[in-house]
Amino acid sequence: MKTQVFKGHIIYTDGPDRFEVHENSYIVVKNGTIEDVCESLPTDYADTPIHDFGNALIIPGFYDMHNHAGQYLQCGTGMTKQLLEWLNDYTYKLEADLADKAYATKVYRAFTRDLLRYGTLGACTFATTSEKGTACLFEAFKEIGIRAFVGKVNMVRNAPDFILEDTDASIESNLALISRYQSDSKVKPILTPRFAPTSSEASLKRLGEIARAHNIPVQSHISENKDEIAWVHSLYPWAENYASVYGKFGLYGHVPTLMAHAVYLTPDEIELSRNENVYLVHCPDSNINVRSGIAPIKQYMTQGLKVTLGSDIAGGHKIQMNEAIVRAIQSSKLLSLSQKDAQISLSEAFYLATAAGGAFFGSVGKLKSGYAFDALVIDDHPLYKDRYSVLDRLEKFIYTGDDRWISARFIEGQLLEL
Numbered sequence: 001m002k003t004q005v006f007k008g009h010i011i012y013t014d015g016p017d018r019f020e021v022h023e024n025s026y027i028v029v030k031n032g033t034i035e036d037v038c039e040s041l042p043t044d045y046a047d048t049p050i051h052d053f054g055n056a057l058i059i060p061g062f063y064d065m066h067n068h069a070g071q072y073l074q075c076g077t078g079m080t081k082q083l084l085e086w087l088n089d090y091t092y093k094l095e096a097d098l099a100d101k102a103y104a105t106k107v108y109r110a111f112t113r114d115l116l117r118y119g120t121l122g123a124c125t126f127a128t129t130s131e132k133g134t135a136c137l138f139e140a141f142k143e144i145g146i147r148a149f150v151g152k153v154n155m156v157r158n159a160p161d162f163i164l165e166d167t168d169a170s171i172e173s174n175l176a177l178i179s180r181y182q183s184d185s186k187v188k189p190i191l192t193p194r195f196a197p198t199s200s201e202a203s204l205k206r207l208g209e210i211a212r213a214h215n216i217p218v219q220s221h222i223s224e225n226k227d228e229i230a231w232v233h234s235l236y237p238w239a240e241n242y243a244s245v246y247g248k249f250g251l252y253g254h255v256p257t258l259m260a261h262a263v264y265l266t267p268d269e270i271e272l273s274r275n276e277n278v279y280l281v282h283c284p285d286s287n288i289n290v291r292s293g294i295a296p297i298k299q300y301m302t303q304g305l306k307v308t309l310g311s312d313i314a315g316g317h318k319i320q321m322n323e324a325i326v327r328a329i330q331s332s333k334l335l336s337l338s339q340k341d342a343q344i345s346l347s348e349a350f351y352l353a354t355a356a357g358g359a360f361f362g363s364v365g366k367l368k369s370g371y372a373f374d375a376l377v378i379d380d381h382p383l384y385k386d387r388y389s390v391l392d393r394l395e396k397f398i399y400t401g402d403d404r405w406i407s408a409r410f411i412e413g414q415l416l417e418l
């Protein structure tokens with residue numbers, strides 16, 4: 001059995017309300033899993049070499065629970081459009097070009113490397129409709145070594161012909177990718193109807209059947225924008241609400257389900273979302289950029305819904321999850337000007353980006369016994385180390401830090417190289 005010992009200032013969140021802080025402490029890791037976190041090292045480990053990070057912080061990695069690898073090149077363009085216009089004018093052409101294997105390999109390698117660079121150790125990602133292109137994204141994740149759920153995007157109507165597919169072809173591609181990648185330990189398939197407007201009842205039904213038959217999780221978008229919601233009502237007039245379009249076909253909490261945005265959930269949808277398999281993904285940067293709105297996530301958390309955090313690049317313009325944490329706090333403050341108790345705290349936002357998203361991958365996202373040692377070492381400036389408490393230093397990293405502050409990245413105790 002391989003034993004490792006790491007030492008530093010250990011910080012994580014076990015729940016949203018407060019940080020767990022172990023200054024100058026040890027983490028004992030056996031075969032990649034944390035065995036113990038302690039202030040003095042038990043004598044059993046006297047002969048084990050210590051990876052001593054001195055005065056640096058050791059924190060969990062970040063989990064980006066919603067983003068579009070197929071839009072990576074587009075980050076920071078088209079940022080004055082609204083959602084539906086932005087998709088038509090900017091996004092679909094780029095996604096179509098990523099059917100080319102050589103191009104997709106280049107773009108997806110840059111994307112996965114940047115995730116790791118900025119401390120994202122797990123991601124749930126939309127590729128494009130192309131099966132070949134999506135396979136390149138699986139391979140890029142496997143090369144870089146971080147955890148991922150990778151989705152081939154499914155869309156059969158209401159978009160330009162050059163990006164649409166027919167339902168049979170879409171289903172065959174999903175099945176091919178599932179059989180090729182389902183048994184991988186870190187990079188797994190996820191069923192990805194783009195959103196209700198580009199899906200049909202037939203395509204949703206067949207994706208729901210695959211989800212059940214192969215026990216594959218699901219990711220999609222929900223209630224992001226008011227025009228989009230009106231469109232969903234006109235396309236699915238029988239449905240009581242947006243969530244029940246997915247629900248009718250076994251795609252809303254029947255298997256683990258990620259739903260991005262959820263800006264305008266109705267009381268009935270909140271009830272449907274109170275399901276341990278439903279993970280809402282808050283995407284604050286994107287919600288501001290394409291002018292969707294501000295999701296009332298503090299309210300959702302108080303109501304017992306699972307909320308996680310996503311960059312939603314390229315609706316969001318930054319791949320850095322510390323930026324998403326900042327934007328989650330900032331947008332909650334703006335909402336609190338018009339809604340009572342809407343503001344979230346630093347520990348709540350940090351929890352969303354680490355433990356809450358990590359739970360979708362298994363026992364990751366916390367630095368406690370039984371969890372994988374998936375962690376970042378934050379080595380900030382000596383002038384800050386001398387002056388501030390470890391929690392102030394963490395906040396400073398979140399608000400002002402970048403990859404230059406991250407001196408090591410581990411998955412299951414293994415150091416990952418950029």
Ligand code: GUN
Binds near residue numbers: 068087286312
């Ligand atoms: N809804 C459907 N597709 C998309 C997308 O690519 N980005 C965002 N933000 N919303 C969507």
Ligand code: FE
Binds near residue numbers: 067221260312315
């Ligand atoms: Fe999105």
